[in-house]
Amino acid sequence: MSVLMRATEVIKRPVVTLAGEAVAQVKDIVYEGDGGHVGGFTLAGRGLFAGPLKVALGWESVSALGNDALMIRDEGVFEAPEQVVSRSTARRGDVLGSRVMTDDGTELGTITDVILGVTDVADVIGYEIDSSPALGKDGRRVLIPLPDTLSISGEALMLPSAAKEFVSDDLAGFGAAVQEFRTRLAGGGAT
Amino acid sequence: MRFSEAKNHRVMSVNDAATVGKVQRIAVDPTTSTIAGLKLRKTPGEGDSLAWSELSAFGRDAVTIDSADRIVRATGDLQRLLGKDHAVLGKRVLSVGGVDLGTVTDVDFDMGSGAVISVITERHEIPGSGIVGLGSYALVVDTARP
Numbered sequence: 001m002s003v004l005m006r007a008t009e010v011i012k013r014p015v016v017t018l019a020g021e022a023v024a025q026v027k028d029i030v031y032e033g034d035g036g037h038v039g040g041f042t043l044a045g046r047g048l049f050a051g052p053l054k055v056a057l058g059w060e061s062v063s064a065l066g067n068d069a070l071m072i073r074d075e076g077v078f079e080a081p082e083q084v085v086s087r088s089t090a091r092r093g094d095v096l097g098s099r100v101m102t103d104d105g106t107e108l109g110t111i112t113d114v115i116l117g118v119t120d121v122a123d124v125i126g127y128e129i130d131s132s133p134a135l136g137k138d139g140r141r142v143l144i145p146l147p148d149t150l151s152i153s154g155e156a157l158m159l160p161s162a163a164k165e166f167v168s169d170d171l172a173g174f175g176a177a178v179q180e181f182r183t184r185l186a187g188g189g190a191t
Numbered sequence: 192m193r194f195s196e197a198k199n200h201r202v203m204s205v206n207d208a209a210t211v212g213k214v215q216r217i218a219v220d221p222t223t224s225t226i227a228g229l230k231l232r233k234t235p236g237e238g239d240s241l242a243w244s245e246l247s248a249f250g251r252d253a254v255t256i257d258s259a260d261r262i263v264r265a266t267g268d269l270q271r272l273l274g275k276d277h278a279v280l281g282k283r284v285l286s287v288g289g290v291d292l293g294t295v296t297d298v299d300f301d302m303g304s305g306a307v308i309s310v311i312t313e314r315h316e317i318p319g320s321g322i323v324g325l326g327s328y329a330l331v332v333d334t335a336r337p
Contacts (some may be wrong), residue, residue, distance in 0.1 A: 014328070016285060016289075016326075016328055016329055016331070017324065017326065017331075018287065018323050018324045018331050019221075019324035019325070019326050019331070020221070020285075020324040020325050020326025020327070020328055020329045020330055020331045021326035021327060021328055022326075022327075022328035022329070063287065064287060064288040064289045065289055066285075066286065066288045066289020066290040067289065067290055067291075068285065068289055068290055068291035069285050069289040069290075069291070069329075070289060071285070071287060071288070071289045071331070
């Protein structure tokens, strides 16, 4: 069972040791594998005026990423920020504001958030977008599923047109929509 | 017995049948899931701490010790666990999966052994054996642990 969460909600989440001490908060998410999954996190100190910390966290050192805290064994798992950031193959997690297009030339909207599906890994499984009129959702924010692999540039993200049929209004049920969408693509069914 | 019932429990010394303090706070050792000791108020001397091993008995109506000399100023681990930032009541509870399970409203413990039987939050009751860690931020529990 994967837990779905918005990437923006992971920012500022406390980093807590199994001994119950909050030792940092998440500053930013580092994506790797062409932005397909989370490779690690940069960290900031806790509290209003705390600045960035000179340590970071690789995904393999995370005991669990839950809805209320990011759990680690202890502070011994921290790494130098360069080590974590260098894994980022491209700045492709940085997609907020990018346009989402389908391969039949329809603009679906602009990206407002990244949706993560968290199990032993944290996969980017979808985006939240401000929907365009083409989706007929009155411009509301909706969730669109991503295929396993996708084409993305600094300018736009290109999705199979079938993605339109698997749009969700909220996280409940979105996991199933992503599965169905990917199954459809894998099956090579007609679109 | 519950922490809520044990608070303000009278502490009596057996040798002179005198009240030598009242229970103010109960400390939990997360590594053993047992009571580490008691912080007292209204003690006769400078000391205000009692290690669990120093008790004669934790009774239904009073805690007994053989003499007031058992009450000391805590040092080391006991001092840390008796500190306000390690107080269990009111502490946030996090699962090892990073999910908030509420705050501790009460703790049930065995008066004989000092073992924590369960930790109670607004929505959950977690067996004492599930305690993984206790820090200033949270009590971390593994709800899958038998």
